[in-house]
Amino acid sequence: MTKVLSVFEFQKHFATEDQCFDHLVAVRWPDGFKCPKCNHSGAYIIKARKLFQCKSCKHQTSVTAGTCFHRMRQPLHLLFWAVYLVATNKKGISALELQRKLDIRSYQTAWTLLHKIRSCMTSSGLFLLSGEVEVDETYIDGSRSGPTGRGADNKQLVAVAVEKLGKKMGRSYFQHIQHASKDELGAFVKEHVTKRSSVITDGFPSYKHLKDEYNLDQKKLYSPERARELLPNVHIVITNTKAWLRGTFNRYPAPKHLKRYLNEFEFRFNRRWKLDNIFDKLLNPCL
Numbered sequence: 001m002t003k004v005l006s007v008f009e010f011q012k013h014f015a016t017e018d019q020c021f022d023h024l025v026a027v028r029w030p031d032g033f034k035c036p037k038c039n040h041s042g043a044y045i046i047k048a049r050k051l052f053q054c055k056s057c058k059h060q061t062s063v064t065a066g067t068c069f070h071r072m073r074q075p076l077h078l079l080f081w082a083v084y085l086v087a088t089n090k091k092g093i094s095a096l097e098l099q100r101k102l103d104i105r106s107y108q109t110a111w112t113l114l115h116k117i118r119s120c121m122t123s124s125g126l127f128l129l130s131g132e133v134e135v136d137e138t139y140i141d142g143s144r145s146g147p148t149g150r151g152a153d154n155k156q157l158v159a160v161a162v163e164k165l166g167k168k169m170g171r172s173y174f175q176h177i178q179h180a181s182k183d184e185l186g187a188f189v190k191e192h193v194t195k196r197s198s199v200i201t202d203g204f205p206s207y208k209h210l211k212d213e214y215n216l217d218q219k220k221l222y223s224p225e226r227a228r229e230l231l232p233n234v235h236i237v238i239t240n241t242k243a244w245l246r247g248t249f250n251r252y253p254a255p256k257h258l259k260r261y262l263n264e265f266e267f268r269f270n271r272r273w274k275l276d277n278i279f280d281k282l283l284n285p286c287l
């Protein structure tokens, strides 16, 4: 599969439980099944119960044990459809829409399934930003009134870094942080940006110490308009993130779930030009 599977192709590939079972087995154990208890490779397959039973020690292993589908009672083809819809909907999907599209009886089940999939949309951490990187923080929580910006109460603080590739943007990373402190912002930059890269920020003192390891360019912004002018890419990404949260989910997420939503946005943003195999790219980390 080298491109985005159409709905028709997907239905053909994964129409039956057996097809989904075989695909899961191939992805989970590409070199063949190994008993997790005794390492024996021989097993009886009980497809109806999604189980492997070791021929040596009789230990039974579910094909979904230890995956994001662990203990989900839904048929495999429904779980596959959920991954397909989450992966191929450009802007993601709400739990309510997932419930409607897959005819899932309970909203809570759809919500749990969606959150399990979302929790697998994590960055590999293998690709650091380099060259010119814009860094800023923003506050996310449209549900409460009050002051905005640094010093605002009850808002969730998110650090954002975006790589500049000429006039285009490269990858982007997000992190839900507690304080705009030297330690937290410094750790975020050091985790995601290659040393000696150019880091472009505003004049906030918490970034100053980065000058020892980066080519730090702290802009004097004075006004929001000037900020958008001098840090254009990171502001576009922040605006898009907020619009995506409001547009797809109708509201900002609760603080305890924010990290997973940011992971989803990051997953989509960093794969926006590489949609080939997008179903497998999401299914694989689910396993």
Ligand SMILES: [Zn+2]
Binding pocket: 035, 036, 037, 038, 039, 040, 054, 055, 056, 057, 058, 059
């Ligand atoms: Zn065994």
